[in-house]
Amino acid sequence: MNAPVLPAPVTPSLAGGFAHPAHDAARAFRAAMQALARPGRIQQITGAMPPAPLSVAAGTLALVLMDQTTPVWLAPSHDSAALRAWLTFHTAAPFTTAEAAHFVIGSWEALTPVSRFATGTPDYPDRAATLIVEMPTLAASGTRLTGPGIQDSARLSLPENAAFQANHALYPLGFDTFLTAGDQIAGLPRSTRLEDI
Amino acid sequence: MTTASMPVEAESYNFAYLDEQTKRMLRRAILKALAVPGYQVPFASREMPMPYGWGTGGVQVSAACLVPEDRLKVIDQGADDTTNAVSIRKFFQRTAGVAVTEATTEASLIQTRHRIPETPLTEDQILVYQVPIPEPLRFLEPRETETRRMHALEEYGLMHVKLYEDIARHGEITNSYAWPVMAHDRYVMTPSPIPKFDNPKLSDSPAVQLFGAGREARIHALPPYTKVVSLDFEDHPFVASKADHECEICGSRESYLDEVITDDQGGRMFVCSDTDFCGSRSAALETERS
Numbered sequence: 001m002n003a004p005v006l007p008a009p010v011t012p013s014l015a016g017g018f019a020h021p022a023h024d025a026a027r028a029f030r031a032a033m034q035a036l037a038r039p040g041r042i043q044q045i046t047g048a049m050p051p052a053p054l055s056v057a058a059g060t061l062a063l064v065l066m067d068q069t070t071p072v073w074l075a076p077s078h079d080s081a082a083l084r085a086w087l088t089f090h091t092a093a094p095f096t097t098a099e100a101a102h103f104v105i106g107s108w109e110a111l112t113p114v115s116r117f118a119t120g121t122p123d124y125p126d127r128a129a130t131l132i133v134e135m136p137t138l139a140a141s142g143t144r145l146t147g148p149g150i151q152d153s154a155r156l157s158l159p160e161n162a163a164f165q166a167n168h169a170l171y172p173l174g175f176d177t178f179l180t181a182g183d184q185i186a187g188l189p190r191s192t193r194l195e196d197i
Numbered sequence: 198m199t200t201a202s203m204p205v206e207a208e209s210y211n212f213a214y215l216d217e218q219t220k221r222m223l224r225r226a227i228l229k230a231l232a233v234p235g236y237q238v239p240f241a242s243r244e245m246p247m248p249y250g251w252g253t254g255g256v257q258v259s260a261a262c263l264v265p266e267d268r269l270k271v272i273d274q275g276a277d278d279t280t281n282a283v284s285i286r287k288f289f290q291r292t293a294g295v296a297v298t299e300a301t302t303e304a305s306l307i308q309t310r311h312r313i314p315e316t317p318l319t320e321d322q323i324l325v326y327q328v329p330i331p332e333p334l335r336f337l338e339p340r341e342t343e344t345r346r347m348h349a350l351e352e353y354g355l356m357h358v359k360l361y362e363d364i365a366r367h368g369e370i371t372n373s374y375a376w377p378v379m380a381h382d383r384y385v386m387t388p389s390p391i392p393k394f395d396n397p398k399l400s401d402s403p404a405v406q407l408f409g410a411g412r413e414a415r416i417h418a419l420p421p422y423t424k425v426v427s428l429d430f431e432d433h434p435f436v437a438s439k440a441d442h443e444c445e446i447c448g449s450r451e452s453y454l455d456e457v458i459t460d461d462q463g464g465r466m467f468v469c470s471d472t473d474f475c476g477s478r479s480a481a482l483e484t485e486r487s
């Protein structure tokens with residue numbers, strides 16, 4: 001991507017929040033909900049303009065879901081002072097370890113091994129992490145998906161299959177995943193079964 | 198928290214009544230509920246400007262989902278014009294500025310108490326149920342820690358025994374509500390007090406289905422195209438029963454009927470419970486005749 005040359009804003013790390021917080025968050029949530037409810041269906045999600053390397057989709061999702069009650073972990077690919085400042089200003093989410101995080105953000109390589117993330121408890125399977133995996137691109141091709149939210153089957157370009165298959169094997173425990181690229185988002189809940197092509 | 202100087206913010210900040218922090222919490226709960234179909238996610242229920250029993254759980258879920266572009270329909274036992282339905286519709290017209298409708302086909306979000314519309318739902322729709330008692334095992338076990346453990350261990354044997362005893366003792370109860378279902382072969386869940394007749398519509402629906410219980414502060418969900426099976430027994434298979442009549446207004450033999458008293462001489466008639474379905478059908482028949 002070519003970054004356009006712009007004059008430096010006064011507070012570069014703090015710009016890029018929602019212009020109309022309630023409406024932007026509502027629309028973005030609907031996109032995220034449809035993404036997770038319909039695995040393999042790629043949705044558009046916009047509203048936030050986070051600092052690089054965070055995508056518009058991941059930044060928007062962060063503003064929709066994160067606050068002071070949701071500890072977050074930034075994988076090395078995304079752990080920059082600028083991004084920390086931006087997330088702190090816009091969400092107030094505290095930073096924590098990979099194991100304790102409610103939300104984790106990073107490239108697939110930087111998030112691996114994903115088996116360290118919270119998968120909930122038998123009594124409270126909802127107490128599981130949500131992964132926001134930044135991808136170069138998203139496409140409705142590749143791994144075959146079946147399960148809730150999918151009529152017959154769907155396909156989604158995933159960074160790998162084995163880790164998600166292992167996560168699905170924990171069902172009803174397991175983490176849930178959003179994949180983001182640019183202003184696009186796709187969901188992969190723990191309930192989705194993956195088949196190699 | 199962002200760009201607080203913008204004038205538009207003051208107007209939209211409490212979009213759909215609830216503050217942003219509360220909606221974030223509800224939205225996180227809805228996503229986890231969709232990730233584990235039938236599992237009840239706890240949330241921090243808020244005081245709403247209406248009493249419990251008036252759908253405060255459904256109202257909170259709807260508030261977390263609504264966008265300004267939505268067209269909202271609210272039904273109470275199939276009817277759009279009851280006090281409860283009218284007041285919830287007006288509440289969101291006022292607080293979210295959304296358009297409203299009584300036509301199932303025109304609605305993008307439908308909040309319901311005790312019915313699933315007769316008209317098949319589509320992928321472009323969200324159905325939000327008001328739920329009084331979210332725990333299907335509560336009649337067996339009053340302790341929350343115990344019911345959680347039973348769900349965790351899939352310990353549903355006692356529930357089957359109790360349901361079987363009820364059927365054996367009372368026979369098939371045609372007008373039974375909140376008949377429990379198995380969601381995605383894992384969690385027993387309540388469909389809320391819809392008639393058994395509506396249970397088959399829960400399964401493989403193209404729409405997103407969300408269930409909100411206000412007093413007990415639980416959200417559960419069914420993603421689209423999720424397998425939902427009504428509990429039954431080999432010698433007592435599940436039957437989606439309805440009154441064996443046709444609607445005396447529109448003549449439908451397929452829709453769920455209410456028996457209504459028509460006068461003080463004990464006169465009765467069977468009419469569709471879904472008033473939009475009945476009205477649309479009657480209007481179509483009218484057009485055909487003229």
Ligand SMILES: [Zn+2]
Pocket residue numbers: 444445446447448449452468469474475476478
């Ligand atoms: Zn009728």
